[in-house]
Amino acid sequence: MELMSTSGEPARAERLAERMARDGAACVWCGREFGRLVRPTTDHLVPRVKGGPSWLENEVAACGRCNRARGHRGAADWADECERLGWPVDRARLAGTLRELSAAIEARGGQRRARAQIASQLRRL
Structure with a gap:
């Protein structure tokens, strides 16, 4: 039985499981494999405070660690910082997810604030 949030999207745990199944079991920012000591979290590429929806x-x-340290910084800014620290950021996965979000917004409508963030971040990635 799949749990749904009030927005009609799958619940957070289900969305995280779907992301890991699609993208693999490693942090998109630092590349650490998830396991007992490295717990996965759901990170919004376009932060919610900048108009990003809680959509898959x-x-x-x-x-x-990366999710907390990133805070509300843009994906490109945090990717630059991670690379400065020597971490293997998966920029292709980030850009692909942003393009996927852009297509979802085009299909569903709304999310005006997120659209500008997506375009800006894609240019910089």
């Missing part, structure tokens, strides 16, 4: 298309699996 806006989420990637990230370790808790």
Whole structure:
């Protein structure tokens, strides 16, 4: 039985499981494999405070450390910081997820604030 959130999207745990099945079991930012010591979290590429929806298309699996440290920074800014630290950021996965989000917004409508963020981040990735 799949749990649904009030928005009609699958619940957070289900969305995280779907992301990991699609993208693999490693943090998109630092590349650490998820396991007992490295717990996966749902990270919104376009932060909710910047208009990003809690949709599967806006989420990637990230370790808790990266998710907390990133805060509300844009995906390109945080990717630059991670690479400065020597971490293997998966920019192709980030760009693909942003394009997927853009297509979902086009199909569903709305999300005006997120559209500008997506375009800006795609240019910089």
